[in-house]
Amino acid sequence: MHPKALLEACAELVREVLRFDHPADAVVSRYFRERRALGPRERATLAETAYAVVRRKLLFEHLAASGSGPRERRLAILGFAGDRDFLKSALNDQEKAWLDRVTAVDPSTLSERHRHNLPEWLVAPLKEQLGDGFWPLVESLDESAPLDVRVNALSDKREEIRQELALAGIRAQPTPYSPWGLRLEGKPALTRLDAFARGAIEVQDEGSQLLALLADARRGQMVVDFCAGAGGKTLALGAMMRNTGRLYAFDVSAHRLENLKPRLARSKLSNVHPAAIAHERDERIKRLGGKIDRVIVDAPCSGLGTLRRNPDLKWRQSPEVLAELATRQAAILDSAARLLKTGGRIVYATCSLLRAENEDIAAAFTAAHPGFKRLSVQELLESARVGDSSKLCSEDGQDLRLWPQRHGTDGFYAAVWEKVQH
Numbered sequence: 064m065h066p067k068a069l070l071e072a073c074a075e076l077v078r079e080v081l082r083f084d085h086p087a088d089a090v091v092s093r094y095f096r097e098r099r100a101l102g103p104r105e106r107a108t109l110a111e112t113a114y115a116v117v118r119r120k121l122l123f124e125h126l127a128a129s130g131s132g133p134r135e136r137r138l139a140i141l142g143f144a145g146d147r148d149f150l151k152s153a154l155n156d157q158e159k160a161w162l163d164r165v166t167a168v169d170p171s172t173l174s175e176r177h178r179h180n181l182p183e184w185l186v187a188p189l190k191e192q193l194g195d196g197f198w199p200l201v202e203s204l205d206e207s208a209p210l211d212v213r214v215n216a217l218s219d220k221r222e223e224i225r226q227e228l229a230l231a232g233i234r235a236q237p238t239p240y241s242p243w244g245l246r247l248e249g250k251p252a253l254t255r256l257d258a259f260a261r262g263a264i265e266v267q268d269e270g271s272q273l274l275a276l277l278a279d280a281r282r283g284q285m286v287v288d289f290c291a292g293a294g295g296k297t298l299a300l301g302a303m304m305r306n307t308g309r310l311y312a313f314d315v316s317a318h319r320l321e322n323l324k325p326r327l328a329r330s331k332l333s334n335v336h337p338a339a340i341a342h343e344r345d346e347r348i349k350r351l352g353g354k355i356d357r358v359i360v361d362a363p364c365s366g367l368g369t370l371r372r373n374p375d376l377k378w379r380q381s382p383e384v385l386a387e388l389a390t391r392q393a394a395i396l397d398s399a400a401r402l403l404k405t406g407g408r409i410v411y412a413t414c415s416l417l418r419a420e421n422e423d424i425a426a427a428f429t430a431a432h433p434g435f436k437r438l439s440v441q442e443l444l445e446s447a448r449v450g451d452s453s454k455l456c457s458e459d460g461q462d463l464r465l466w467p468q469r470h471g472t473d474g475f476y477a478a479v480w481e482k483v484q485h
């Protein structure tokens with residue numbers, strides 16, 4: 064593609080993504096679907112440019128103010144993810160001079176908001192939680208998230224899969240914390256691998272793997288994945304249960320559960336029962352009340368722990384959305400807890416960074432449910448032989464607290480309770 068045409072296409076995609084009416088990955092996929100002639104390198108430049116603009120939106124808008132021409136074109140120039148000379152060959156003299164001027168700006172002279180590129184409503188709670196750790200978080204959000212896979216413990220050993228991947232030219236290292244994880248070098252395509260087709264590996268962030276581990280699902284148990292979605296945790300739980308017992312995968316979205324089916328077929332699990340529910344107080348849930356050994360609530364959340372992958376979320380969420388989510392999270396946790404038998408365990412988890420969706424929900428649940436005892440996540444991780452478990456937890460060891468800048472995973476939270484009395 065000619066440089067001028069590619070830059071124009073980048074500006075067009077930037078315009079569509081910045082409407083924020085749909086998730087950026089959906090907008091990019093649709094853009095590519097409608098333009099099948101685009102080659103892989105053009106697609107990479109387009110997607111990376113659009114994501115760069117979303118990530119550094121406040122800075123780029125600030126720098127773009129001094130340029131000329133359409134705003135999205137200026138933003139696309141600033142975020143352009145290709146070769147610099149290639150880009151310059153698409154620019155007129157005025158644009159070249161402007162680009163040279165703005166790229167010479169000393170970053171230390173920029174205001175805070177142009178350095179962190181976050182909305183103010185998000186900055187305040189993060190600074191309060193992290194103190195000096197706020198800036199390392201900001202830096203980590205500019206990096207790309209690693210590609211982790213979970214090895215299916217039902218059928219395979221991690222080291223053997225690592226060697227099998229090496230033979231296919233894919234280098235991988237064991238993940239530092241999850242006993243099932245491999246962290247791959249680069250972003251190799253996996254779907255054509257035999258290990259993928261036979262269900263030996265599934266793409267899953269190491270943090271997600273640890274959430275499933277906390278449930279400690281065992282052979283022969285009755286287990287519920289309450290917000291199963293496409294079943295990332297379900298598959299891990301099923302393997303922990305050695306394909307015995309009964310594992311219900313519930314979700315209000317039948318569409319998301321559909322995406323579990325091919326994964327389930329690959330995994331060879333036969334103990335999983337997916338079912339769409341109308342809401343968290345569905346009749347189906349009521350019938351199972353008091354009968355379940357393990358429940359995992361991977362609650363719908365702001366997703367702000369996944370900003371490396373989904374940087375548009377910081378612009379698509381708001382305090383109003385968060386308040387509404389908190390109400391739903393509390394209601395879902397409350398209903399899910401009714402499923403437990405005495406001695407059963409419930410895990411509440413999110414991929415949010417914010418206390419409002421995490422510690423606050425957990426504290427309110429503890430206060431309202433005297434029959435539930437909080438378990439120390441640190442102790443649970445120790446008994447699961449996860450090394451360095453104190454590094455993964457809140458200071459008191461109660462909660463799982465994973466951060467991209469500290470653990471390399473997405474941001475995750477988990478709290479765990481045991482039902483001690485009726």
Ligand SMILES: C[S@@+](CC[C@H](N)C(=O)[O-])C[C@H]1O[C@@H](n2cnc3c(N)ncnc32)[C@H](O)[C@@H]1O
Pocket residue numbers: 271289290291292293294295296297313314315316319342343361362363364395
């Ligand atoms: C964080 S996602 C789950 C991801 C999934 N556990 C995985 O590992 O792939 C949250 C899920 O909660 C579902 N959800 C939202 N409201 C719900 C409710 N009231 N009851 C059950 N599931 C709900 C959403 O449809 C969404 O799939």
